[in-house]
Amino acid sequence: MPNLFHHNGFTLEYAQFGTGNSTVLAFHGFNRPLEDMKLFEEMVGEDESIVSVHLFDHGASTWPNELDILDGVSLVSFQELVKAFLSSLGVASFSLIGYSLGGKICLSIIEMNAFKIDRVLLLAPDGLYINPFYQLLIGTKIGRNLFQSVAQNPRKILKLTDLLRQFRLIDGKLHRFVHVNLGEGNRVEDRMRIYHSWLAFQHFKPNLRQIFLISQKQKVDLNLIMGKKDSVIKPKHGRKLLKLGLEKSRLHFLNQGHQLINQNTLEFVKSSGIWNGKEK
Numbered sequence: 196m197p198n199l200f201h202h203n204g205f206t207l208e209y210a211q212f213g214t215g216n217s218t219v220l221a222f223h224g225f226n227r228p229l230e231d232m233k234l235f236e237e238m239v240g241e242d243e244s245i246v247s248v249h250l251f252d253h254g255a256s257t258w259p260n261e262l263d264i265l266d267g268v269s270l271v272s273f274q275e276l277v278k279a280f281l282s283s284l285g286v287a288s289f290s291l292i293g294y295s296l297g298g299k300i301c302l303s304i305i306e307m308n309a310f311k312i313d314r315v316l317l318l319a320p321d322g323l324y325i326n327p328f329y330q331l332l333i334g335t336k337i338g339r340n341l342f343q344s345v346a347q348n349p350r351k352i353l354k355l356t357d358l359l360r361q362f363r364l365i366d367g368k369l370h371r372f373v374h375v376n377l378g379e380g381n382r383v384e385d386r387m388r389i390y391h392s393w394l395a396f397q398h399f400k401p402n403l404r405q406i407f408l409i410s411q412k413q414k415v416d417l418n419l420i421m422g423k424k425d426s427v428i429k430p431k432h433g434r435k436l437l438k439l440g441l442e443k444s445r446l447h448f449l450n451q452g453h454q455l456i457n458q459n460t461l462e463f464v465k466s467s468g469i470w471n472g473k474e475k
Contacts, residue, residue, distance in 0.1 A: 197229070197254065202279040203272070204259025212236040213244035217313075218281075218289040220304075221247040222297025224456070225392055226385060229254060231456045235292055235316075238464050240471060246284065250296060252391040265339055267397040274307045287311060294318040294456055295428070296392065302401035308409050314416035316470060318455040319425055322401040323432040328373065333397045346390040347383065371426075407440040417441070418469045420460065422451040445469075 200207045212233045219239055221232035232247035239245060249256040251268070258268055281289065288311035293301030298320020305312060332338040345352045353374065360370040410417050419441070421433040433446055449455070449463060464470050 197249075199255060200280050200283055202276050204261065205272075205276050206255060206257045207276070207280060208249040208255035209246055211244055211246050213239060215239070215241055215243040217243040218284060218286045219243050219245045219292055220281075220289050221245050221292040222250060222294070222300045223247065223253075224295030224297055225250075226253070226388060227294075227456070231294070232292060234456055234458075234461055235464075238461060238470050243290070245292070248280075250300070250392065251395045252388055258395060264391060264394045265336075268395050270303065270307065270398050273303075273399075274309055277304060277307075278309070281310070288313055290314045290316075292316045292318075293320060295453070296321045296396070298322065299396070299399055299401060302403075302406055303399045305409055305415065306401055306406050312413060312415050314470070315410075315418070316464070317417070317419045318460065319421055319428040319453055320419065321428065322399065323403065323428060323436070325400065329393065333393050339394065342390055342393070346386040349386065403436065404439050407436075411440065418445045418447065420447045420449060420455060420463070422453055422455055423448045424450070424452040427453040 197208050197210045200209065208229065210229055210233075213236050217240075219235075221229075221235065223229055223231045229247040229249045232245055236245055251258055258264070262268070281287075290313045291301040291304065292315075293299070295318070298317040299322035301315060301317060302320060302322045304310065305315065332342040341352075356365065356370050356373045359365045360367070409415075419433055419436065421428065421430050423430055430448060433448070436446060437443060447463070447467070447469070449460060451457075451459065
């Protein structure tokens with residue numbers, strides 16, 4: 196049964212899976228429910244429990260009414276929210292699991308360097324690469340206003356990108372990115388959720404080099420799982436982490452696409468021992 200936590204106008208909806216005293220904070224992917232992370236209850240030890248949190252604009256998790264979403268949630272206010280949430284749970288140290296957008300949240304929490312983190316499992320995490328189109332829409336006032344209009348009625352921008360692609364003025368990746376995220380096949384509510392989520396987390400731009408320095412200093416047990424066939428978070432963005440200090444043995448590629456919340460991933464984590472520190 197989900198619970199609600201309130202702090203400075205923010206509301207977090209969360210649920211606990213397991214009965215152990217050690218906390219694993221888990222963040223799901225975009226347009227997914229917190230119940231997704233229950234899958235990993237079978238992976239964690241008997242002394243651990245998963246606290247799965249709904250991202251903003253998912254479930255009952257919301258930002259303050261007075262917050263102008265065009266300004267986004269600041270990293271400072273989010274850090275204070277996480278601290279207060281953990282305090283309410285009586286948690287001093289914890290571990291992290293994050294998938295896709297939830298992975299970017301985990302990376303940002305590490306970068307804050309304000310918490311005692313034991314281990315981290317990232318699955319196809321967002322934040323490894325910033326798409327230029329995303330930066331255009333979120334990083335400028337004109338782009339944010341345009342994004343709102345497009346989210347409500349995407350037909351014109353879809354036709355424009357088709358035309359630009361036809362004359363090879365944009366590449367296929369950008370064309371596909373626009374159609375996948377803003378296509379008319381998506382419901383208006385889903386497009387507006389993209390709009391709200393992108394704006395809410397616009398300041399969450401993980402500095403990967405800094406994150407790995409912090410992880411090494413704190414001796415965080417960090418592992419990444421990527422899909423070899425992932426067209427959203429491409430494998431090449433995972434490989435570049437090796438140049439930043441991630442050990443090759445901690446970067447894992449599965450023969451899957453972007454959807455990694457499944458039994459195959461769970462079985463890999465369990466059989467490889469990467470969560471309990473008994474890598475095979």
